[in-house]
Amino acid sequence: MNRIASTGLFTRAIKYGERMAIVNTPVEGLGHHGSLTYNQLLNETARLSTELTKRGGRTDRDDINQERVAFMTTASTDYVCAQWGIWNAGGVAVPLSPLHPASDIEYFLNQSKASVVMADQDNYDKVKDIVKSLNCTHWIDLIKLDKSTEKYNNQNNNKYNNNNNQNNNQIFSIDRDRNAMIIYTSGTTNRPKGVVTTHANIEAQISTLVDAWGWTENDKILQVLPLHHVHGIINCLGSALWSGAVCEMMPKFSAKAVIDRFVQDKNGAPSRYQVPPLSVFMAVPTIYAKLIKYIETECDNDENRQEIKEAFQKLRLMVSGSSALPVPVMKKWKELSGHDLLERYGMTEIGMALSNPLHGQRIPGTVGFPLPGVETKVAKKSGELLIRGPQVFKEYFDNPKATAEAKDPEGWFATGDIVSVDKTGRYSIQGRASVDILKCSGYKVSALEVEREILGNEKVEDCAVVGIPSVEYGEVVAAMVVVKPGQTLSKEELDQYCRTHIVGYKLPRILRFVPEIPKNSMMKIDKKIVKKMIQDSIQIDSGNY
Structure with a gap:
């Protein structure tokens, strides 16, 4: 009999029973295959929570009393089992990204005072080395996760395949105001802070999106986002599982893999993992820009592009967020996919707060209206x-x-x-008031507004605007620019373009061309690094702008 906590996600999962919950997209070299139904997910939840509560030979507890449990896995069924197992044990989940450097992981483990670290087979050795080198005052247990799907996807393993009855679950009460998760802020301007959300916070964040974006049990989302941030955890994974939908986990993003997956789904390639068909996709603007680039450079005939467009048109919803969506990207995506991207606004601390409508006008450059309950x-x-x-x-x-x-x-x-x-x-x-609102000659200048204008140049692929301290002006506008492959763009040409599109006090006085703009693990521009790079280049140029 499974002991299952009375959280909204878990009690709803019991109702969904034998419906498919999580599917791993097979990716060459990563070895993640298989799937879990909701019943199988609950079985793994109960098993892992028991492993946590009984670790060290303890038999006197069923609750780890909000101990922080960090975990690092590839985006797969293993991630969900770890997260749910921690919650079911009464712990606080601290998701770690395999993309983070060891120094960041050390900081998160020390700051959160984690007592346990769980890792899958892909990440165990990395985590083990980090834990060994930690200089901390408390003991940290290390748990290696089994591949969660192997026992269920083996048709001959009757011990597990026969244990899928929803009557095997016994509900126990848990306080919804208990701490549930710590997610660390991106830390682009200061040291990352650990954002604590309760089970009630998480349920409020998920349920408002389910209502606003029309989630149902007939949906299926292709999940490509990092799972140490609310965009992936709440908007994609949480919303799907709350609704009884299917979340398909792609362990590593590539534009080709995403395009191929949607085209495969459109053509109805036989697979038990493809029911229901894909219906929802969410990404950051950088991912949409990469998909656009792939279509324009690798799909060189009209027939291929039309097939891709038809594949995207089968989806009911495509969402963009985590950073501002450049208007040229939104327009180009509409041309290539037929979709008006739904742009929304949220933060680690609040989940989603504002959203363009599911049905109705979506205006470029805006993030819509307050969501229900906000x-x-x-x-x-x-x-x-x-x-x-x-x-x-x-x-x-x-x-x-x-x-x-x-x-x-x-x-x-x-x-x-x-x-x-x-x-x-x-x-x-x-x-952002701290980095995107510049004070130039007594005027307030929006860096995002200047970026939108520069991105309107057909030769510009990407750009970032920051303020550089100036004795004369307070701050001057500086722009870091990436030129599209195969294009040439001089400083003089870009300066002339800016003068015809941007009012005088907002004009970039510093222009720097680079092959790539630095971004963090969520693919957001790291403006702290951008600013330092531009300031260093000014010093190299002997102070000349």
């Missing part, structure tokens, strides 16, 4: 967006000062993002 207001002097509601995080772990600075006594969270609101109530993001 309260918003705009600070009169600064224009900063404030958010309140059940989806707002509980606290920054072990950092009461930062928590008090971010949330006022009435529960309003200061996002740090400057917004504008039109007469219909539709929001647009002007940028």
Whole structure:
């Protein structure tokens, strides 16, 4: 008999029973295959939670009382089993990314005071080496995860294949206000903070998206995003499993693999993993830009492009988020796929707060309206967006000062993002107050607005705008630019383009061409590094802009 906690995700999973829950997309060289039904997922949840509570030979507990349990896996069924197993054991899940350097992992383990680290077979040796080298004051247990699908996908293994009855689950009560997860902020301007969310926070974040975006048990999403961030954890994985839908996990993004997968689904290649068909896709703007580039450079005939477009048109929803969607990318994607991307706004601390409508007009450069259950207001002097509601995080772990600075006594969270609101109530993001709102010659300049104009140049592939300190102007606008392959663009030509599209006080006074703009593991531009690179180049140029 499985002991299953009374969280919303788990109790709904019991209802979905033998429906398919998680599918691993086979990727050459990574060895992740197979799938799990909801019943099988619950079996693994119960098994792993027992392993956590009884570790060290203990028999006197069924609850690890909010111990922090870090875990690192490839994006696969193993990830979900680890996450759910931690929650079922009464622990706090701390997801780690295989993309993070060892120094970041060390910081997360020390800051969260993790007592256990779980890792799959792909990542165990890396985690083991990091734990061995840690200089910390507490003991950390290390658990190696078995491949969660092997026992079920072996047709001869009757011991497991016969244990799929939903009556095998015994529900026990768990406080929804208990801590459930710690996700670390991207840390592009400061040291990452551990964002603590409760089970109630997570359920509020998921349920509002399920309602707003029309999720049903007939959906299937191809999940390509990192799973140490709310975009992948809440928007993709959580929403699918809450709805009884299927989440197909692609362990490593490649434009070719994604395109091939959608075309395969369109053509109905026989596979028990392809029921139901793919219907939802979510990504960051960088991924959409990479898909566009692949289609334009590798799919060199109209027949191939039409087949790809037809494959995308079978989807009911495509979403973009985590950073501003450049208007040229949105327009080009519409041309190649037939989809108007749904752009939304959210943060680690709040889940999603604003969204363009599922049905209705989606205006480029805007992030729509407040989601159900989300309260918003705009600070009169600064224009900063404030958010309140059940989806707002509980606290920054072990950092009461930062928590008090971010949330006022009435529960309003200061996002740090400057917004504008039109007469219909539709929001647009002007940028981060800390890095995207520049003060030039007494004017406030939105870095995102300047970026949008530069990206309008047909020869520009990518760009990042930052402010560089200036004695004369306070800050000057600086732009780092990537030119499209096969194109040539001089500083003089780009400067002339900017002068015809951007008002004088917003003009970039510094232009730097680079082969690639630095980005973090969530594919967001790392403006701290961009700014340093430009400042270093100024010094090399003897101070000349």
